[in-house]
Amino acid sequence: QVQLLESGGGLVQAGGSLRLSCAASGRTFSNYAMGWFRQAPGKEREFVTAITWTGDRIYYADFVKGRFTISRDNAKNTVYLQMNSLKPEDTAIYYCAVGFQSRVYTVRDYDYWGQGTQVTVSS
Numbered sequence: 001q002v003q004l005l006e007s008g009g010g011l012v013q014a015g016g017s018l019r020l021s022c023a024a025s026g027r028t029f030s031n032y033a034m035g036w037f038r039q040a041p042g043k044e045r046e047f048v049t050a051i052t053w054t055g056d057r058i059y060y061a062d063f064v065k066g067r068f069t070i071s072r073d074n075a076k077n078t079v080y081l082q083m084n085s086l087k088p089e090d091t092a093i094y095y096c097a098v099g100f101q102s103r104v105y106t107v108r109d110y111d112y113w114g115q116g117t118q119v120t121v122s123s
Contacts, residue, residue: 002026002112006096008081009117016121017084022096022114024077033099034072034079035110038092038119045095050104051079059104086121094119 008020022034035050049070050059058070069082079096094117097110 002029002098004096004098004112004114006094006114006117009094009119011120011122012086014086014088014121014123016086017082018086018119020081020083020094020096020117020119022079022081024079024098024112030074031100033101033104033109034070035097035099035104036070036079036081036094037097037107038090038094039116040092043092045107047105048094049081050099052104083119086119088121088123090119091121092119093117 003026004022004024006022012018031053033050033052036048037045038048039045047061048064049068051070051072067085072079096114098112099110101109103109
């Protein structure tokens with residue numbers, strides 16, 4: 001079994017920054033993609049960004065390009081999400097996920113999920 005633990009969420013003013021972390025633990029595995037999704041109240045969970053095992057391919061949703069940066073440290077089984085220039089519409093619960101598929105954009109492409117961390121951006 002795999003456990004994912006997100007941290008780093010909180011309350012920030014518009015224009016501010018936060019850095020989320022997600023640490024994976026449990027069974028030993030490799031060659032997996034890690035992604036971040038978010039879910040706002042009353043909305044479906046949506047793709048934010050993902051990174052492949054080697055980091056050679058990174059994917060971003062259009063609404064975060066230029067503001068968010070994903071990175072990973074495989075030695076620590078950890079993925080990071082640096083969020084800059086935050087907007088009130090970025091308010092959501094942010095989830096990290098691990099997937100072994102070649103696809104990364106949908107919820108179904110991932111096998112394990114964290115519990116989520118709340119990000120609130122005030123105007």
